[in-house]
Amino acid sequence: MKKSSLRFAALGAVAAALIAGPPAQAADAVKIGILWPLTGNAAAAGQASKAAIEVALDIINNAHPELGNLPLAATAGLPNLGGAKLEVTFVDHEGNPATAQQLATRLITQDKVNVLMGAYQSSCTFTATAVAERYGVPFMVGESSALNITTRGFKWTFRATPIATDYARTYMRFFADMKAQGKKIGSIAVVNENTDYGTSVGDAIVAEAGNAKLPVAIRIPYSASSTDVSAQVLQLKEKQPDVVIFISYTADAILYMKTMKNLDYKPTMVLGDDSGFSDPSFIPATSDIAKGVMNRSAWSPGKPDSTTFKINEMYKAKTGRDLDDTSARNMQSFFALADAINRAGSTDPEKIRDALTKTDLKPNQLMMGYQGVKFDDTGQNILAATYLIQLHGTHFELVWPQDAATAPLRWPMGGWAQ
Amino acid sequence: MVIVQVIVGGLLLGAIYALFSSGLTLIWGMMNFINFAHGEFVMLGMYVALLTVTWVGGGPAVFVIAAALALFVLGVGIYLSLIRYVIRGPMLAQILSTFGLALLLRYSAFWIFSANFVSLPQTSLGGTLKLGGIFLPVAQLVAGAVAILLTLGLHLLLTRTTVGSKLLAVAEDRAAAMLMGIRPDRMQALAWGLAAGSAGIAGALMATAYPWSPSVGETFGLIAFVVVALGGFGSVLGSLYAGLIIGLIQAMSAFWLGAIYKDIVVYGLFVALLWLRPQGLMGKKG
Numbered sequence: 001m002k003k004s005s006l007r008f009a010a011l012g013a014v015a016a017a018l019i020a021g022p023p024a025q026a027a028d029a030v031k032i033g034i035l036w037p038l039t040g041n042a043a044a045a046g047q048a049s050k051a052a053i054e055v056a057l058d059i060i061n062n063a064h065p066e067l068g069n070l071p072l073a074a075t076a077g078l079p080n081l082g083g084a085k086l087e088v089t090f091v092d093h094e095g096n097p098a099t100a101q102q103l104a105t106r107l108i109t110q111d112k113v114n115v116l117m118g119a120y121q122s123s124c125t126f127t128a129t130a131v132a133e134r135y136g137v138p139f140m141v142g143e144s145s146a147l148n149i150t151t152r153g154f155k156w157t158f159r160a161t162p163i164a165t166d167y168a169r170t171y172m173r174f175f176a177d178m179k180a181q182g183k184k185i186g187s188i189a190v191v192n193e194n195t196d197y198g199t200s201v202g203d204a205i206v207a208e209a210g211n212a213k214l215p216v217a218i219r220i221p222y223s224a225s226s227t228d229v230s231a232q233v234l235q236l237k238e239k240q241p242d243v244v245i246f247i248s249y250t251a252d253a254i255l256y257m258k259t260m261k262n263l264d265y266k267p268t269m270v271l272g273d274d275s276g277f278s279d280p281s282f283i284p285a286t287s288d289i290a291k292g293v294m295n296r297s298a299w300s301p302g303k304p305d306s307t308t309f310k311i312n313e314m315y316k317a318k319t320g321r322d323l324d325d326t327s328a329r330n331m332q333s334f335f336a337l338a339d340a341i342n343r344a345g346s347t348d349p350e351k352i353r354d355a356l357t358k359t360d361l362k363p364n365q366l367m368m369g370y371q372g373v374k375f376d377d378t379g380q381n382i383l384a385a386t387y388l389i390q391l392h393g394t395h396f397e398l399v400w401p402q403d404a405a406t407a408p409l410r411w412p413m414g415g416w417a418q
Numbered sequence: 419m420v421i422v423q424v425i426v427g428g429l430l431l432g433a434i435y436a437l438f439s440s441g442l443t444l445i446w447g448m449m450n451f452i453n454f455a456h457g458e459f460v461m462l463g464m465y466v467a468l469l470t471v472t473w474v475g476g477g478p479a480v481f482v483i484a485a486a487l488a489l490f491v492l493g494v495g496i497y498l499s500l501i502r503y504v505i506r507g508p509m510l511a512q513i514l515s516t517f518g519l520a521l522l523l524r525y526s527a528f529w530i531f532s533a534n535f536v537s538l539p540q541t542s543l544g545g546t547l548k549l550g551g552i553f554l555p556v557a558q559l560v561a562g563a564v565a566i567l568l569t570l571g572l573h574l575l576l577t578r579t580t581v582g583s584k585l586l587a588v589a590e591d592r593a594a595a596m597l598m599g600i601r602p603d604r605m606q607a608l609a610w611g612l613a614a615g616s617a618g619i620a621g622a623l624m625a626t627a628y629p630w631s632p633s634v635g636e637t638f639g640l641i642a643f644v645v646v647a648l649g650g651f652g653s654v655l656g657s658l659y660a661g662l663i664i665g666l667i668q669a670m671s672a673f674w675l676g677a678i679y680k681d682i683v684v685y686g687l688f689v690a691l692l693w694l695r696p697q698g699l700m701g702k703k704g
Contacts, residue, residue, distance in 0.1 A: 039525075040633050043533030194678050222677035225637050227628065228665075230427040231672030231680070234420055250535050254629040262546050262555040263423070281535035285629050288540070 029087035030078065030347055032337070033107030034142075035100055035118030035128055038092035041225060042249055044279055045326055046120055049142065050090055051319045052327035055311065056334045061085045068307045069365045071339040078338070080345040086338060089113060093124050100124035104131035114347040115140065115337060117330075122146030122196035129157045138352050140337040141379075142330035146200035150378040156349075158356050160333040160373050162384035164204035167273065167296060170386055171205060171245065172212045174400055183411055184268070187217040189241035191232060191248070191256070193224035198247040201273055205245060217241040224249040229259050237265045245271045250279040257290040261416050268412040269294060271388075278325045287394045292413030298368045298386045299328035300398050300406070308367050322395075332368045336361060369404070419551050424673045425666065426552055432665020433562030436658040438620035438638055439645035440569050441613035447576075447652030448589045448609040451505065454516040455496075457639025458523040459614045463489055463621020464630050465531060471538060478543050478560070478626065485622035486615045493614025497607040520635065527632035537629045544626070557626040564623060568616055569658040575612075576654065585609055648688055650701025659699055664688075 034053065036046035058064075060072045067073035077083035089111055093100035100119050107113045108131065116132050117140040119125040125144035132139035133154045141149055141159035145167065150159055175185050190205050192198035202219065209216050217239040220232050229252065236244060244267045246256060253276030260266065270293045276282060277295040286293075301312040301322065311331075315323040323331075336359060341347070344355035361373040372383035388400040390410060397407035442456045463485040470481040496519065504515040543557040576582040587595040588605045595602055624630075624638075645664060649656030664684055671683040692698070 039528060039533065041631075043528070043633060044535055044631060047533045220677060222672075223681070226677065227637060227641070228427070228431045228668070229677070230431070231424060231669050232677050234423060234427075234673055238420060251629050251631070251634075254535065254537065258627065258629075263553050264546070264548075279535065281537070281629065281631075285535070285537035 027077070027082045027084050028347070029085045030081065030115075030341055031111065031113040032086055032088045033104075033111060033113035033116045034088055034090050035093050035103055035107070035116070035124065036090065036120050037095040037124070038090065040094040040096075041251065042095050042120055044250060044281060045275070046092070048280060048319070048321075048324060049120070049327040049330040052315060052323060052331040053088060053090075053334055055314050055318060056331045056338075057086055057088060058314070059311075060335075060338050067310060070307055070367065071335060071361070071365055072342060078342040080342045081347075086341075093119060093128075095121050095124065097121075097123045097127040101127040101131055104128040105135075108132070108135045108137050113137070114349065115341065115352060117142055117334065117337060120144060120326075122149060122200065125149055126196060129154060132156050137349050138337075138340075138356060140333050140356075142333045143326055144197065146196040147204065148196070148200065150380045154379065156353060156379075158337075158359075158375050158379040158381075160336045160370075160381045160384070161329045162298065162370070162386050163380065164201040165208070166384055167201060167386060168204035168208040170296065170388070171271065172208045172214070174388055175214060175243070176212065177400070178411070185214070185242045187215040187239075187241045189218045189220070189236055189239060189244045189267075190216055191220045191222070191236070191244060191246045193248055193252060194221040195224070197275070198224075201247045205247075222252070224252045226252060226255070229255050230263060232256075233259045233263050233265050236267070237263065240267075242268045243271055244269075245273060246277070247273040248276040250276040250281055253277050253279070253282060254285045257286040257293070261289045266413070266415040270413060271295070274325055280321050280324060283391070283394055283396075287391065289416040290391060290413075291415060291417070292410045293391045294399070294413075295389050295391070295396060296386045297325035297389045297396065297398075298370060298384075299323065299325040300369065300387065300389075311367055328368060332366060332370075332373075335367070336373045420673075423552055424669050426554065428666035428669025429662055430555070430558040430562045430665070431669060432662035433565040434558065434620070434624065434661075435641055435645050435665055436569060436661025437561060437565035437623065438617060439642040439649070439657040439661055440565075440572055440654055441616040441620075442642045443646045443649065443652055443654055443657045444572060444609060444613045444616070446646065447654070448585055449505065449606055450589075451501070451512060452516065453613070454513070454639070455520040455523060455635075456613075456617060456642055457635030457637070458520045458527075459489055459493070459617035459635075460621040460624065460638045460642075461527060461630065461632060461635040462492065462523065463618035464625040464634065465527065465621075466618060467622035467625045468536060468538060478622075481538075482564075482619055482622045485618035487618075489618025489621075490611040490615035493610040493612070494607045496614070497610035498603075501610065502603060502606075520639070524632055524635055531632055533631055533633075535629045535631045538625045555627065557623070561620075561623040561627070564619065565661070566658065568619065569654055572612070572616070573654045581605075581608070644685070644688060646698075648691065648698055650698030653698070653700040656698060656700030 038046045063076045064073045077085045091103045115138045119128045122144040129139045133156050139157050143161045145163045147164050190202050192202035272295040302308045312323050340355040344351040370384050376382050389396040390399045399409040438460050445453045466485040466488045467481040470484040545556045547554040584600045588602045592602050645660045649660030668680045672680040
C-alpha cells in the first residue's frame with residue numbers, strides 16, 4: 001500500500017469513528033469491577049457468586065419480561081443510558097486484604113471502572129472500600145457483614161446486605177421465641193473464625209446475648225485454615241452449652257461437624273452463621289451427620305412460578321446447583337447497584353452515588369427476603385433482614401419466623417442419629 | 419479423661435503431620451533439593467482417592483494404593499522431565515522450578531476439579547472406636563499407623579538395603595557413585611517416585627477425614643516444612659518425632675490456651691529450638 005492510500009484509509013477511519021461517535025458513546029458499556037476470592041480457601045464461594053453475577057448480567061443485559069417486577073429485567077441493557085450494557089471485570093484477591101487493596105487501585109486507575117463491588121471476606125472489603133473512598137468511586141459491598149465497614153464515615157460505600165448486628169438480633173429473637181415455647185436455652189457458645197468476619201459477628205452476638213441476659217458459656221476464636229479442631233470441640237464438650245453458634249468458612253465448618261461426630265459431642269442445637277454452612281460443598285459432606293443443623297438465609301427459591309424460582313432455575317442451568325444465600329445476596333446487591341446506575345442515567349461517579357443514596361426498592365422488586373433496600377447516611381441498608389433455615393435431608397428448609405416457614409422446626413437437632 | 423483425649427488427639431494429628439512430611443525429607447536427604455510442590459502432591463493424592471472411589475469403587479486399601487501408584491509415576495515423571503535438568507542449574511533455579519511446579523499443579527487442579535470443596539463419601543474408615551472413654555477416629559488411627567509404618571519402612575530401606583545404600587551413595591557423592599556403577603538418574607528418579615508416592619498415601623488417608631479444595635496443598639505444605647526443619651532436614655525418623663511433637667503441642671495449647679494461640683506456641687518453640695539446635699532434632703551438623 002502506498003503512503004497516500006494509507007493516509008486516505010486513516011482519514012476514512014477517523015471519519016467513520018466521528019459519524020458513529022455519539023450514538024456509540026450513549027450505549028457505551030458501564031464498567032463494573034468486582035473483587036472476589038476466586039482462588040484460595042474461599043474460592044468456592046467466590047466462584048459461586050461469580051456465576052450468580054453472570055446470571056444477573058444476562059437478566060439485565062437481555063430482555064427477560066418473565067421476571068416480573070425485578071428492576072431492569074424486562075428491558076435489554078439500561079434504558080436510561082440508551083440501552084447500555086453492563087460489563088463486569090472479575091479480579092481475584094485470593095482472600096488477601098493487601099491484594100484486594102492493590103486490585104481495587106488497579107481497577108480504578110488502569111481499567112477505569114465506573115463502580116466497584118466485592119469482596120466476600122470482610123477484611124478484604126475493609127481495605128478495598130478505603131481505596132474506592134480515596135478515588136471517589138461508588139463501592140457496593142456485596143455480602144460482607146462486618147460492622148466496621150460502614151462505620152468509618154465513608155461517602156462512597158453502600159451495603160445492601162444485612163450485617164452482623166441484624167443477624168445477632170435475629171438469633172436473640174429466635175432464642176426468646178424458643179424459650180417462650182418452653183424449650184431450654186440456658187447458655188450458648190460462640191465459635192468464630194478469627195478474621196474480621198468471624199470476630200465482628202462473634203462480638204455482635206456476645207453483645208446482643210448480654211442485652212438479652214443469655215449467658216455465653218464459652219467463646220472460641222480459631223483460624224479457619226486449621227487442619228484439626230478436636231481441641232475446640234473438647235472445650236465445648238466440657239462447657240455443655242445448649243446452643244453452639246458457628247461463624248465459620250467452608251472447610252472448617254465441615255471439619256467441625258465431622259469432629260463433633262468423632263468425639264460424640266452433640267449440643268441441643270447447632271446454628272451456623274451462613275458462609276461455610278451455605279457453601280454448596282457443605283450439604284454433600286455432612287447431610288448424614290449434621291441433621292437438623294440450623295443456618296440463616298435471606299434467600300428462598302419459593303414457589304415454582306415465582307421470580308425467585310425462575311432465577312434459581314437460570315442459575316441451576318448454568319452451574320448444576322441451587323443458588324445459595326451468599327451468592328444470592330451478592331446478586332441482590334448487584335441488582336440494587338444496576339438500578340442506581342440506571343436511575344443516575346450516567347456513568348459519572350458522583351451521579352451514581354446520588355442515585356444510590358436515593359435508592360428505595362420495595363419487597364416485591366427484590367429477590368431476597370429483605371423488607372426493602374434503602375440506605376442510611378453510613379451506606380447501610382436499613383431494611384435488611386434474614387430468615388432461619390434448617391437442614392432437612394439434603395436441603396435447607398425455611399423454619400423461622402413461623403409465618404414464613406415452609407417446614408416445621410425440628411428441635412433438638414438429630415446430628416448423626418438414624 | 420479429657421486430658422488423655424487431648425493427648426491422644428494430638429499424637430494422632432502429629433502422626434499425620436509426620437506422614438505427609440516423610441516424602442519431603444526424603445528428597446532433601448537424597449538430593450539436597452527442596453520440593454515446594456510437596457503440598458500439591460498431597461493434594462493430588464486426595465483427588466486420585468476421590469476419582470478412584472467414584473469410578474472404580476472399593477475400600478480404603480484400593481484408593482490408597484491407587485494414590486500411591488499414581489503419585490509414584492508422577493514423581494518419576496517430574497524428575498525425568500524437569501528436576502534432572504534444573505538440578506544442574508543454580509540453587510535459585512532449583513527453588514523456583516518446584517515453586518512454579520506447585521503453582522502449575524495447583525491451578526491445573528482448579529481448572530480440572532473446580533474450586534469447590536469435596537469430601538470422600540463415608541468409607542469403612544469413617545467410624546470411631548471408643549476405648550475406655552477415649553474416642554479414636556478410625557481414619558486418624560489408620561493414618562497414624564500407616565505413618566509410623568511408612569516412616570520406619572523408608573528408614574529401613576535407606577539404612578538396611580542395597581537400594582538404600584545406592585540412594586545414599588548418590589546423595590553422598592554423585593561422581594563416586596557413578597564410578598561404582600550406580601546410575602544416579604535412576605536412583606534419584608526412584609527417590610522422587612517414593613517421595614511423591616508417600617505424599618499420595620498421605621493425601622488419600624487425609625481425604626477420609628478432611629474436606630479439601632485445590633488450595634489445600636498450601637496448608638499442608640507449610641506444616642510439612644516446619645516438621646522437616648524441626649526433625650532435621652533429611653532425617654526420616656526425625657520428621658516422625660517432630661510431627662508427633664508438633665501435633666501434641668498444638669492440641670494441648672489449643673485446649674488450654676485457646677485455638678488462636680496454638681500456632682504461636684508451636685512456632686515460638688520451633689524458633690527457640692532452631693536457635694539452640696539449628697540442625698533440627700536429628701539432623702547432622704552442617
